Amino acid sequence: MAKIESFHRILETSKHIVALCGAGLSAESGVPTFRGEGGFWRTFQATELATPKAFKKNPSRVWEFYHYRRELVLTKKPNRAHKALVDFEKKVSSATPKTQTFTVITQNVDGLSSNIKNLIEMHGSLFRTRCTKCGDRGENRDSPIAPALKGTEDSQFDIDLPIEKLPSCSKCGGLLRPDVVWFGECLDNEILTKIEVELKRCDLLLVIGTSGLVYPAASYVSIVTSRGGKVAVFNIEKTYDADFEFIGPCGETLGNALMVNDSEDEDA
Template identity: 45%
Template sequence: MASTAARTPLIPPKDLESFQQHLAKSTRILALLGAGLSASSGLPTFRGAGGLWRTHDATALATPEAFSRDPGLVWQFYSYRRHMALNAKPNPAHYALAELARKKDGFMTLSQNVDGLSPRAGHPAEKLKLLHGSLFDVKCSDFFCQYFESNNYTDPIVPALAIPTEEDPTTTEAIKARELDIADENVSLPELAIRDLPRCPTCKRGLLRPGVVWFGEMLPSGVLDDIDQWMSQPEKIDLIMVIGTSAKVYPAAGFVDSARAKGARVAVINMDRSDKPMGGMSKNDWFFEGDAAQIMPEILKSVIGEITQMSDLAEQAS
């Protein structure tokens, strides 16, 4: 019987050589990141219609209306995601991109991810634009209050959102608590009152909410202004790397189109060869099929050298 073991992604030598030659002479480089970048870090993505958290369509929880209707449920969903992200580690692709940002002055990264792994890998903040915000930003939900806090890594953010535990009888030491998986619908969620949820320390009226962009909301205007300013510079763009995303939905698809219009060659790094940008691929583009965590350090090695993973910022702060 043939082996069913997963095949190690193979980077065709000619493609690797031509990409690295182009990378070496590129001065203006753009990277567009999606959920596939963090796949090797073990994070659930809840991507696409029908992605469920317990019995709930995860996308239906990511709306202002859902928060207004049941802020306790929405906060439990996002508290779970914060907890999972904090327990995940940046993978080699995060570190490789962070190192490229330090090596190349004209490098800009646009991330659709909210998991905080790129910042924790040491990606320079001025070269990382978070299109959808971050799980670790919080802001006041009151219309008239402008309170905003970034890099809030408190887990749980309030005691009532702590992951429930049970005694673990399998340990040979004293009985220890084991976290329950609240993504499992068979695990009961604690009942929360409004008073149990994070409240704005400034206005004292509004509830705090996750600082992510929900469906129906505009992308951050400051982020879009920064991107527009970078894109509109007179110099050509040499390369755009599309990593872990199909880039078939706007505005992501628009960034690929705009970069190509300014002369960029396109390199796609994705597990699924059918996931190509809306505008398709030309004969001068590259498609590297496989896990970004394995591919990125390899294709960038000629510029960044070998990646030595450093302790992430969250660990340094603890």
Template identity: 35%
Template sequence: MPDIRNIVILTGAGISAESGIDTFRDAGGLWEQHRVEDVATPEGFARDPDLVLGFYDMRREALLSKQPNAAHEALAKLDRGWSGELLIVTQNVDDLHERAGAKRVLHMHGELKSALCLSCEMRSPWDAPMSDRPPCPVCQAPSLRPDVVWFGEMPYQMERIYAAIRQADLFVSIGTSGAVYPAAGFVRDARELSVRTLELNLERSEGSHWFHESRQGRAGELVPAWVDEVMAG
């Protein structure tokens, strides 16, 4: 690709689906057999914290058996070899990008393997259950919650993301529905800045018409092919 130096990549549930991680919402409005409103909102946590903490404990444990797939590996290869600016913005809370070897990763929706203390507001790496109300490693209060962004909460590091898009030559969206904002609006921001845009997705997303180019297929096939193409110049 000519004149490409700085790249911003947005990844969504579709890139991890091939690793066996459920996509966010199915046709019945359920997420891993739970109503999204019950397990992914501040109101759901306030109403039934035991349900929410137990749900994320199960997700954290299930993540241990999942492995990065060819799409994660390809982006890690790009991260290692790309001399320009690169930012992988992921909507996913799994750690598969990092386990594949990627370093330049921003988790805009938080991370399963992180805990947020509601008392001191500090974040801590976390692998253990939370449902038994363990103490915060920093302040010792039994006030931990999953460090994930729920509906109604502001995604993390938005200013850093917008700054990267302003400096980008290419914006790539991989495995996203194009339905969840603010991430769904990044392509429009990029287009307004005359940034080249590319979609790699299993099928055309709700925002496909905003992209200069949209390629359909499995992430495990599309992403390695695109990485080879962009690294070849």
């Protein structure tokens, strides 16, 4: 009890709170991580497909993979942890006088945090596209994103669609790609600047559904702690000694820690 009361005191007195969210946040919604053992799609690992080289070599295969992921996520709903973050943001923004800020930085591309207003999607989104010809970006939640992809999510074999059947730009007709950060690509400079601004003023970092031990989370933790900020970790297992650790499913720990209603029955 002393731990949660101590955290609540820090939570109430912090001025700039940032949540860094990883795959564990969405795991309770049934979203696969495609990492580690069993992280295969057909016979491929995500690291083989989520690269510029793979897209250049076989855009049909890569789009089939992302179509599968889009269709899967469209069947999922935000869970109690997502809702807790939404409710906490509402609580902070409606407070009078306004004494706090709250920003969510997510490493996830599933769009399940889209109800957060002050959201930074550092790795992009499955539901945004970018034209490989003119660079136009846009949101797209069509199901399927291209008629020819319909049903390919159930196939165990490559369909090998021609480029003209793949998602195309409404402005120039060029081939679209998912607007996500692939392995080997750098994060968008504008996104990096936004993250840097938030971390440099952050006095309480909530690390949710990620270990906080690997890049970029580890560097973010260091930035906050070097300035005297506090770190609270919400994860399924113990990773390292943070100021506060809440071990267990995020849906069970986050709502109580943030002092918000975490009813299972309401949508985020």
